[in-house]
Amino acid sequence: MNIAVASGKGGTGKTTLSTNLAFYLKKELSKNIVLADIDVEEPDSRLFFKITEEKSIIQHTYIPVWNEEKCTLCGKCSKICNFNAIAKLPASILIFNELCHSCYACSELCEADALTMEASRIGVINHYETEFLTLIEGKVDVGIEKPVPMIKKVKDYIKKTFSPETTVIFDSPPGTSCPMIEAIKEADFVVLVTEPTPFGLHDLKLAAETAVKLSKPFGIVVNRSTEKEDIVTKWASSSNFRILGKIPEKREIAELYSNGSIIYDKDSDFKNELENIFNNMKALI
Amino acid sequence: MRILFTAHGKEWDSKVDQRFGRADGFLLFNEETNELSWHDNAQNIHAEHGAGIQAGQHAVNLKAEVLITGNVGPKAFRVLNSAGIEIYTVKGELSVKEALTLFREGKLEKAENETTIGLG
Amino acid sequence: MKEIVVISGKGGTGKTSVTAALSYLNREKALIVDCDVDASNLHLVFDPEIDDKRDFYSGFKAEIDENRCMNCGKCHNICRFDAIEKKEFVYSVNETSCEGCGYCEKICPANAITMKQPLVGKIFIGTAKHNIPMIYAKLDIGADNSGKLVSEIKKLAREKRALLKKELLIVDGSPGIGCPVVASLSGADRVIIVTEPTVSGIHDLERVFLLTKRFKIKAACIINKADLNKAKTEEIKTFLNSHEIKFAGEIPYSKVFTSAVKEGKNVIEYDPESDVSEILRNIWSNMETFINEEKQ
Numbered sequence: 001m002n003i004a005v006a007s008g009k010g011g012t013g014k015t016t017l018s019t020n021l022a023f024y025l026k027k028e029l030s031k032n033i034v035l036a037d038i039d040v041e042e043p044d045s046r047l048f049f050k051i052t053e054e055k056s057i058i059q060h061t062y063i064p065v066w067n068e069e070k071c072t073l074c075g076k077c078s079k080i081c082n083f084n085a086i087a088k089l090p091a092s093i094l095i096f097n098e099l100c101h102s103c104y105a106c107s108e109l110c111e112a113d114a115l116t117m118e119a120s121r122i123g124v125i126n127h128y129e130t131e132f133l134t135l136i137e138g139k140v141d142v143g144i145e146k147p148v149p150m151i152k153k154v155k156d157y158i159k160k161t162f163s164p165e166t167t168v169i170f171d172s173p174p175g176t177s178c179p180m181i182e183a184i185k186e187a188d189f190v191v192l193v194t195e196p197t198p199f200g201l202h203d204l205k206l207a208a209e210t211a212v213k214l215s216k217p218f219g220i221v222v223n224r225s226t227e228k229e230d231i232v233t234k235w236a237s238s239s240n241f242r243i244l245g246k247i248p249e250k251r252e253i254a255e256l257y258s259n260g261s262i263i264y265d266k267d268s269d270f271k272n273e274l275e276n277i278f279n280n281m282k283a284l285i
Numbered sequence: 286m287r288i289l290f291t292a293h294g295k296e297w298d299s300k301v302d303q304r305f306g307r308a309d310g311f312l313l314f315n316e317e318t319n320e321l322s323w324h325d326n327a328q329n330i331h332a333e334h335g336a337g338i339q340a341g342q343h344a345v346n347l348k349a350e351v352l353i354t355g356n357v358g359p360k361a362f363r364v365l366n367s368a369g370i371e372i373y374t375v376k377g378e379l380s381v382k383e384a385l386t387l388f389r390e391g392k393l394e395k396a397e398n399e400t401t402i403g404l405g
Numbered sequence: 406m407k408e409i410v411v412i413s414g415k416g417g418t419g420k421t422s423v424t425a426a427l428s429y430l431n432r433e434k435a436l437i438v439d440c441d442v443d444a445s446n447l448h449l450v451f452d453p454e455i456d457d458k459r460d461f462y463s464g465f466k467a468e469i470d471e472n473r474c475m476n477c478g479k480c481h482n483i484c485r486f487d488a489i490e491k492k493e494f495v496y497s498v499n500e501t502s503c504e505g506c507g508y509c510e511k512i513c514p515a516n517a518i519t520m521k522q523p524l525v526g527k528i529f530i531g532t533a534k535h536n537i538p539m540i541y542a543k544l545d546i547g548a549d550n551s552g553k554l555v556s557e558i559k560k561l562a563r564e565k566r567a568l569l570k571k572e573l574l575i576v577d578g579s580p581g582i583g584c585p586v587v588a589s590l591s592g593a594d595r596v597i598i599v600t601e602p603t604v605s606g607i608h609d610l611e612r613v614f615l616l617t618k619r620f621k622i623k624a625a626c627i628i629n630k631a632d633l634n635k636a637k638t639e640e641i642k643t644f645l646n647s648h649e650i651k652f653a654g655e656i657p658y659s660k661v662f663t664s665a666v667k668e669g670k671n672v673i674e675y676d677p678e679s680d681v682s683e684i685l686r687n688i689w690s691n692m693e694t695f696i697n698e699e700k701q
Contacts, residue, residue, distance in 0.1 A: 260604035
């Protein structure tokens, strides 16, 4: 089963929830759990765990490579490329890997067969064993401008590495653009984390709209909750969306987080709420 | 020599556009014929990615030997440099006419590297 | 005229709240632009009246003309993004998956496929509370945030600033370290980084700093929630010191930010007497020299 933890914007507590939820399910309920950090531009879930073993697997996409001998300099490739990734100069062809989407059009439509698709590194998948659970992290190299291919790679890696009975918690990239959609589109359930402020509600509405558009079942977690009837709760009940739980606003929680610490085993309010969130989620799945 | 300017308009008095990839358009001056011609860049202003590359391609297609502009990003620089087009940069608000005078007096700085960060 | 961009890397550090307060302090002379086009928030505390609303088109999506399609399936076979779906002999485009490469358009023997430029967002130009001119935008769900929309609204903001003869352009920068934040930094005179003393805050500060260095923009840093973790705050200060980033000040962990946002106000407007408001006023007056120094 795949659970995606997402939010309309960063900094709402997405990583706090996914790391603690994974840890809790593994340690308290002995579930078969993998935590996957697919916020591939800024993965930081690993900062919250003590890593005991790790391996790193290089990931590639395929990009065209120019074959000077075969090329007739007809310039068709440059015209074909919708991403402006190919320039045709008087005596050569220039390819900009960072703009290539690996659509293969230039290569397969080249009449002289002068562009072959070859592997090009985009980043790594890190497979960590931590004290209690397995953490898979995708991380793009600096200068790689498109995160989506790496998110696909991590999902593929998980599919082929772990049994289908495994519960995978995906710490997803924030926002509502392509990376977030790629992250949640195959999830069985989406958890949207937000704050009970006008900022939080505004971003939550966008994220909820995305989940609805993709027909994903989802529930809401209110982080830094201060009151019972906050604006997020009111909006959720008027829209018939489900609140899974509320993590209280507590300085102690913020302090534990600041040190990169797991919270639920040190704060009983937090632990109770985490149990609550999981039980509500279970009822919905 | 064929000198290409990024420009906000079609005249000698038009200002040099500080942008290359997303410039309003290009003015090409052919020194041999004394002809000044205007080349639109509209499709590129709205390009999602790779505007600098396309503009570079445009400069190559126009057979420019020198480019006078405000800034070029790394991708545009790679195209222009590979095609042997020399790049000179101007700072501030200058007309195309003024920029040409400065260029002829050897007062413009030649760019040996990209002068700005591309926007992707 | 100066262009100042506020960024944070990581979300949740209080970037927008700080931007709102600094904009309010400069309400007579500033124009504000929100470059967080994925989820813009600044307008929620500035309540702008919109004078002008523009459509934003970008990218491409394939479209199949059913009347022309011969159901040969060629497009389905060549698409690397699984964006051509086959439902009972009829082919259609999954817009979420289509990346707009146009390969299908080029090989379709029936010329049944065309690439359409979709409407992916809106730009809002208006006047905020306290008579501050303001520009922001909203990118639709699933649209590719390439930085192009950010470049576009910054261009509009610069034109408008020149027209209104404002001295300051205050930019609420995009999150992260990717293309949009690069676009929001482009052409800036100064950058203000808002960070927090947490493991991820420091991690992101280092990444964001590399960006400002590449751009050669002078940076100042505000540490928010500074008393939450004093050791980490010291760690940040050491980092700033050794990387020539101006330390602009520290703000304690405070609920006043949240209370202000709940009222639709910035902190200084909400409670001018609060400690945080006093600190923010000091931060700004300390920074004025830094901002007005000539570029090096």
